[in-house]
Amino acid sequence: MRAKRHAITKEMRKQTAKDICQTLVESSKLNLFISSWNISTYLSTEYEIPTRYIIQQTWSTARNISVPAWDKESLSYKLCALMPDMAFVTGQLGVREPAVQLPFPIWEVDAFIIPGLAFDMYGARLGYGAGYYDKILSKARKAARLIAICYDWQVVEDEPIPQESHDIRVEWIVTDKRVIRCGQHANRKPSVSQS
Secondary structure: OHHHHHOOOHHHHHHHHHHHHHHHHHOOOOOHHHHOOEEEOOOOOOOOOOOHHHHHHHHHOOOEEEEEEEEOOOOEEEEEEOOOOOOEEEOHHHOEEEOOOOEOOHHHOOEEEEOOOEEEOOOOEEOOOOOHHHHHHOOOOOOOEEEEEOOHHHEEOOOOOOOOOOOOOOOEEEOOOOEEEOOOOOOOOOEEEOO
16 A cells, blocks of 8 residues: 555545545535534545645635654654644654644544555544554544545555554545545445545
């Protein structure tokens, strides 16, 4: 998955990001910018799907947005508010983060936009191995919506992704081609829609 993602052209990443943002705006199933006032996303790295369009849309609809930032005291990620015209620094693991950290309470987030290497139809997520996002999500409200964004080929349909006890499943997956409502239990079939 990592090698395939690295092979994606910059133009394709940009177009995929625009398509996913448009789906997040238009999907009647998600109603993201209607039902969510506080949205958290990630600041994309070179090979991840860019999140700048989601961030711009969040600001244009007068919503609050937060992103993960490394906390040197706790040696873990926390959420910080993201404002227009903020400067960025390179933080832990080479991930961009706001130069000025304004803490944002995790429990106030209504919806999380989440990255990953692979997902299955039941919401299992393969991340980057450190479990940082799972630690953030473990502190979220139960009502918070967990929405993964990825290329359609990152969704594994043949078999479930192995999970550990601390892994947190996503509720929705939005790809460049579809919106998937993930099953909540192993014996429940997920539903798939085109918008």
